[in-house]
Amino acid sequence: xxxxxxxxxxxxxxxxxxxxxxxxxxxxxxxxxxxxxxxxxxxxxxxxxxxxxxxxxxxxxxxxxxxxxxxxxxxxxxxxxxxxxxxxxxxxxxxxxxxxxxxxxxxxxxxxxxxxxxxxxxxxxxxxxxxxxxxxxxxxxxxxxxxxxxxxxxxxxxxxxxxxxxxxxxxxxxxxxxxxxxxxxxxxxx
Amino acid sequence: xxxxxxxxxxxxxxxxxxxxxxxxxxxxxxxxxxxxxxxxxxxxxxxxxxxxxxxxxxxxxxxxxxxxxxxxxxxxxxxxxxxxxxxxxxxxxxxxxxxxxxxxxxxxxxxxxxxxxxxxxxxxxxxxxxxxxxxxxxxxxxxxxxxxxxxxxxxxxxxxxxxxxxxxxxxxxxxxxxxxxxxxxxxxxx
Numbered sequence: 056x057x058x059x060x061x062x063x064x065x066x067x068x069x070x071x072x073x074x075x076x077x078x079x080x081x082x083x084x085x086x087x088x089x090x091x092x093x094x095x096x097x098x099x100x101x102x103x104x105x106x107x108x109x110x111x112x113x114x115x116x117x118x119x120x121x122x123x124x125x126x127x128x129x130x131x132x133x134x135x136x137x138x139x140x141x142x143x144x145x146x147x148x149x150x151x152x153x154x155x156x157x158x159x160x161x162x163x164x165x166x167x168x169x170x171x172x173x174x175x176x177x178x179x180x181x182x183x184x185x186x187x188x189x190x191x192x193x194x195x196x197x198x199x200x201x202x203x204x205x206x207x208x209x210x211x212x213x214x215x216x217x218x219x220x221x222x223x224x225x226x227x228x229x230x231x232x233x234x235x236x237x238x239x240x241x242x243x244x245x
Numbered sequence: 246x247x248x249x250x251x252x253x254x255x256x257x258x259x260x261x262x263x264x265x266x267x268x269x270x271x272x273x274x275x276x277x278x279x280x281x282x283x284x285x286x287x288x289x290x291x292x293x294x295x296x297x298x299x300x301x302x303x304x305x306x307x308x309x310x311x312x313x314x315x316x317x318x319x320x321x322x323x324x325x326x327x328x329x330x331x332x333x334x335x336x337x338x339x340x341x342x343x344x345x346x347x348x349x350x351x352x353x354x355x356x357x358x359x360x361x362x363x364x365x366x367x368x369x370x371x372x373x374x375x376x377x378x379x380x381x382x383x384x385x386x387x388x389x390x391x392x393x394x395x396x397x398x399x400x401x402x403x404x405x406x407x408x409x410x411x412x413x414x415x416x417x418x419x420x421x422x423x424x425x426x427x428x429x430x431x432x433x434x435x
Contacts, residue, residue, distance in 0.1 A: 056413065058258070216421070229414060231409050231413075
């Protein structure tokens with residue numbers, strides 16, 4: 056396949072924005088796959104801040120980082136990304152180069168615990184304040200579940216309203232697939 | 246800027262699908278920029294077929310190729326891409342790896358001469374027959390003009406209806422910009 060799938064393209068975007076020694080944020084650790092990916096991108100001189108409201112997700116991420124020898128440069132918070140300004144030190148302001156959100160529910164977890172539009176938007180707003188120029192936020196939007204459609208509509212209305220002088224907002228997705236496949240929205244700070 | 250703009254991303258897609266010795270199609274030569282780009286991708290062992298309904302476009306493309314020493318492996322047709330099956334030799338069937346369309350009017354030319362949905366769709370259908378597996382068609386959709394909106398809606402309805410078992414259809418575009426910026430639709434044959 057020549058066209059990049061959704062998850063590979065999310066990683067291409069993160070890798071274009073985040074490099075050795077940078078600061079990055081995984082706003083939804085889930086099973087820790089993206090946390091590990093970011094930890095490897097920033098290397099031993101960088102740092103990753105990871106958030107999840109479910110303790111199972113924090114535990115799974117912690118385990119994944121440990122078995123891959125990447126635990127030392129990651130800080131995990133059992134907290135909502137909506138409050139990330141209360142957790143990320145002020146000294147990091149302007150240094151965050153990338154962030155990722157996987158919206159929806161924890162794969163393999165409780166499907167009634169889902170991300171919500173208002174907290175997602177609140178986290179994006181905080182990140183836009185904290186991030187440096189050319190930093191990129193990648194949202195992978197899952198909207199196969201009912202609440203996912205509500206969140207999708209709220210988040211899309213918000214990102215479309217962002218000032219084009221302040222940020223670029225890109226949408227990337229496959230449009231001939233059944234069953235509401237996930238798609239990407241990427242926000243770059245100008 | 247970390248996120249690729251529309252025209253750079255169109256070229257990234259073409260370069261991912263088309264290589265040395267391949268066959269490619271510029272369905273709308275215009276001022277010849279993409280024809281030259283494709284001619285360089287396929288190299289001296291490949292070939293590019295270029296179409297345009299305006300003789301000014303064919304002349305401009307011919308000139309651009311000549312001054313860049315890329316004229317020898319390009320065949321230009323002063324004809325509609327809707328008829329490309331009548332112009333591209335049968336021996337090329339299965340060998341075409343990439344094609345590009347810049348929909349709308351000739352930049353700097355007569356703005357009343359525009360591409361139309363039915364001929365664009367007819368050309369896409371022909372290409373899908375002629376192309377090999379993993380070949381990619383890139384459409385750059387300009388919809389700032391009134392007829393462009395009509396063509397956009399016709400083309401989008403068509404590509405969304407394509408069988409996901411036969412092709413991948415990707416949409417790539419910036420969604421917080423004013424004045425109807427162009428966007429990309431890419432179709433990969435499975």
